[in-house]
Every structure is written in structure tokens, then in C-alpha cells.
Amino acid sequence: MVRGKSGIRGASSARAAQHAPPAGPGPRRSSPPAGNWLFKGGDGRLTAYACTPHGLLRWTEAAAPRTGWAGPDAFDVEGWTGAAAMAQSREGYVHFVAVRTGRDGSDAQSAQSGQDGSGRPEIIVATQFQTGRPLTDWHSLGTPALRGGPAGDRLTGPPRIAVNQRSGATHVLVSLRRGGVLRRSRNAEGAWGGWKQVAPETYEGDVTPLMSAGGPLEMLALGPAGADRWVGVGQGRFQLADRIPTPVLPGTPVLCETGPRRVTYFWRYPGDGSLVAWRAGHQGAPGGLMGLGGAGGKGAPGVVRSVIGGYDCTVLAQTGAEGDVELTAYVTENEGYGAWWASLGGHGAYAPRLAVDAAGRIVVAAFDARGALICTRQDTTQQGLAFGPWEAA
Incomplete structure (x- = not known):
């Protein structure tokens, strides 16, 4: 599943890229909170949050056997x-x-x-x-x-x-x-x-x-x-x-627990907008800065750990230089092997965040140009790390 510098086998733009759905009207303009805003609850359902000028918005994944999302619910x-x-x-x-x-x-x-x-x-x-x-x-x-x-x-x-x-x-x-x-x-x-x-x-x-x-x-x-x-x-x-x-x-650092009592930091370098990872040395293993590519990207990346093809992987998503949502994955704490970014489409979407749903699929959620929630899910019926079409919540 995961190989050397390619990062994602089969996640080429030809297979993974999808057209973004029409921008949803949305009841009010929303913006992402600081840090993560996509979570899996105790019952396995996902919840997404956004800020408005008046309070919070919340989208909630429907309970099985239904599909889709409920909301947004407003909390002024x-x-x-x-x-x-x-x-x-x-x-x-x-x-x-x-x-x-x-x-x-x-x-x-x-x-x-x-x-x-x-x-x-x-x-x-x-x-x-x-x-x-x-x-x-x-x-x-x-x-x-x-x-x-x-x-x-x-x-x-x-x-x-x-x-x-x-x-x-x-x-x-x-x-x-x-x-x-x-x-x-x-x-x-x-x-x-x-x-x-x-x-x-x-x-x-921050x-x-x-x-x-x-x-x-x-x-x-x-x-x-x-x-x-x-x-x-x-x-x-x-x-x-x-x-x-x-x-x-500023505004780009995110943190992820990548091992027992170990935290990896990610942020964007201002020179070319590329992402870097940094980790403190532990038990004789060297730490320091590691480049992850993604030059020209914008904002803080989304990050999650997921098992892909039997490997514990770190998955990152960003708004890329061309305006699409881009994804990379690599074996956790093996940044030295390189990261290969693939487009998921969703042109114009911003602030992508990641979670793993109740079925074990990676979910990428983002906001479209009008602040409405959109998402795409991993297609586990295909080989490699492939994703289905973007859907509006």
C-alpha cells in the first residue's frame, strides 16, 4: 500500500481527483475554528463544527442505516x-x-x-x-x-x-x-x-x-x-x-501524537509554503526538522493516523498551490522516506480536516467557497488510497 517516496500507491490525480459539488447556500457565513474541528464520537458518528459571527454551527453524521449529514445546527x-x-x-x-x-x-x-x-x-x-x-x-x-x-x-x-x-x-x-x-x-x-x-x-x-x-x-x-x-x-x-x-x-502549526508519549509537530515554512515536520529526539532516535513538500499550500494541514494496507500511517491534507485539496500518507514517523502529494479535487475548498469513520475509512472534510461543509471518503473497494466524489453536507 505505502511505498518509498511515492507515499500513496495508486493515489494519482487521475484516480483520486474529483469535481467539487456546487457551493451550498449555507444559512450563514462560516469559518473554521482554530485547530481541529472534525471528530468521531463515542458512537462512531462524525461531527463537524464551524464558527459564525454569532456562535457555532454543527453538522452531525446520520446514524446507520441512513447516510449523509444532519444540520447545520446553530448555537448562538x-x-x-x-x-x-x-x-x-x-x-x-x-x-x-x-x-x-x-x-x-x-x-x-x-x-x-x-x-x-x-x-x-x-x-x-x-x-x-x-x-x-x-x-x-x-x-x-x-x-x-x-x-x-x-x-x-x-x-x-x-x-x-x-x-x-x-x-x-x-x-x-x-x-x-x-x-x-x-x-x-x-x-x-x-x-x-x-x-x-x-x-x-x-x-x-498561535x-x-x-x-x-x-x-x-x-x-x-x-x-x-x-x-x-x-x-x-x-x-x-x-x-x-x-x-x-x-x-x-503563523496559523499553520498542528500537532499529532505519533507514538507513546511522542508528539510530532507540523507547520508551514514561509519561504515557499511547504510543510515540515519536527519531532524531539527520543531513546536514541534522532529528531529535528523533516521536509514534507506541498509547496505553495495554504493554511494549517489536517492530520490523522490511520491503518493503510496494514501499516500505521500518518495522513495529511492541505489546500494546495492550485486550489485543490491535496493528500499525502506515509508510514508514521518515517518522514525521511518522503511524501508524495495527490490531488483530491475539491477546487476552492479550504481548511481540510481528517478523521477515520466508523467503517475505518479516511474522511476528508472541508469548507467550500460559501462556507458550507463538503467531504469525500476513502473508497476501500479499490486498490491503493482512492477516494469517492465530493459530497455536500
Whole structure:
């Protein structure tokens, strides 16, 4: 199935490329959240999310024996600013973090942080426990600030969220103009702690976190000298584990757990838009930067691990230089063998994300030019890594 530098046997553009469906009208203009927005729930069904000027949109895969998608369902939030991210636990729960404008000065968490909350951006969280079911009420975490820190600090990027895959604890991270990177955590019993500083340095770009199963919380933060990797060392403390002196295109980093307690980072190089992978060395195995091609691509790639032809593979999707959605796959942590990109069609689609459905097929979802959801699925009846036609949700 997977061979040397070709990456995908049989995934040539002649077989894999498909025409995109007509742009759907969509009830309102949508945009992708930060990070991943396509998840498989505990019952095996997929759910996709998008942001609107008023809140979240949600598309839910129909339950068997039906096919297709239901939605979009709208979840409006008063004061919604559009900055949102999400992460999933091993049980299939999807945890959301977003920013809204503070409604009044009575919020207890805002008062605790020393801010009045009135008109200020506040961090809010919610959870979806079951596929297709309503979200919980949004809970305010107040305006992020360090006790005794600079007043009137502001966010420099969207908030991010990570989940402990063993305990279910959640961690919300924000980057402030003057206060550095702050974290607020909820333990497995549901109790929230206060805002605590993870990194004292100021990062203007994204902060991208991940907590591997059994591993510490770690994050990639973009600074003027390149990319910094911070890793938890216990008792709420973090240390700067790696300073990677390479340019990184803001908004493009993604993380994937590629082995036990091992995380691989992907981002786009600003020189030619190509993708690179970076991994810390482990147990004598060298790490460092590895080129993945895909020059001229746009935005953050989608990434998922899947078994292809009996091999544990890492699959990446991107909006390519010609405007099509492109795909590559290679044996996990074997970037050195090269990556060969194949077009899947879908011209004009953006922000592709990947998941594996209940039947074990790779699903590529993206948004068309009008912000409507479209997707294509792996055709397992054919040899190689072939995909069916694009379909509108």
C-alpha cells in the first residue's frame, strides 16, 4: 500500500481527483475554528463544527442505516467574538473554548482575576458529551490575568484547549500581550483552578497544545526567533524544552501524537509554503526538522493516523498551490522516506480536516467557497488510497 517516496500507491490525480459539488447556500457565513474541528464520537458518528459571527454551527453524521449529514445546527452565544477552539477526550466528549465580550461586572471569575469584566473579553467553555446532543451551558472563566500582573492586558491569539486522555482533565491556554502564556485547568472532578503562568515570554503567534496519552502537556509557541516547545515538568511547572530556530508561518502549526508519549509537530515554512515536520529526539532516535513538500499550500494541514494496507500511517491534507485539496500518507514517523502529494479535487475548498469513520475509512472534510461543509471518503473497494466524489453536507 505505502511505498518509498511515492507515499500513496495508486493515489494519482487521475484516480483520486474529483469535481467539487456546487457551493451550498449555507444559512450563514462560516469559518473554521482554530485547530481541529472534525471528530468521531463515542458512537462512531462524525461531527463537524464551524464558527459564525454569532456562535457555532454543527453538522452531525446520520446514524446507520441512513447516510449523509444532519444540520447545520446553530448555537448562538451572546457577545460571541468568533475566536474558538476545541479538543476531544478518549470518551468522545468534545470540549470547547471561546471568547465573548463580558456582559457585566458581576461575573465572579472576572472579579477574582481583578478585572471588572464589563465589555472585556472573557473566556468561556462548554462540552458536548454525546453525538448530536445539545452542548452544556457555557461557563465563564473570566478575563485572563495574573494576580498582580499588568492591568489591561489583551489576548494575542485564539484560546486553545487540550485534554488529558487518561484523567479527562482539561487545560485552557491563552497568550497575552504582556503576561505571557497562561493556563487554567479543570480536574477530573470538574473543579477549576485559577489562571497560572506557563511561560513568561510574549508570543504574538498561535499557541498550539497537545497532551499525549500518559505524557505531559506540551505546547508550541511562535516567537521572533522561531518556535518554542514548552513541556510540563510536574506540579504545574513548565520548562522551555526546545527552541527551534526556524521560521514558521503563523496559523499553520498542528500537532499529532505519533507514538507513546511522542508528539510530532507540523507547520508551514514561509519561504515557499511547504510543510515540515519536527519531532524531539527520543531513546536514541534522532529528531529535528523533516521536509514534507506541498509547496505553495495554504493554511494549517489536517492530520490523522490511520491503518493503510496494514501499516500505521500518518495522513495529511492541505489546500494546495492550485486550489485543490491535496493528500499525502506515509508510514508514521518515517518522514525521511518522503511524501508524495495527490490531488483530491475539491477546487476552492479550504481548511481540510481528517478523521477515520466508523467503517475505518479516511474522511476528508472541508469548507467550500460559501462556507458550507463538503467531504469525500476513502473508497476501500479499490486498490491503493482512492477516494469517492465530493459530497455536500
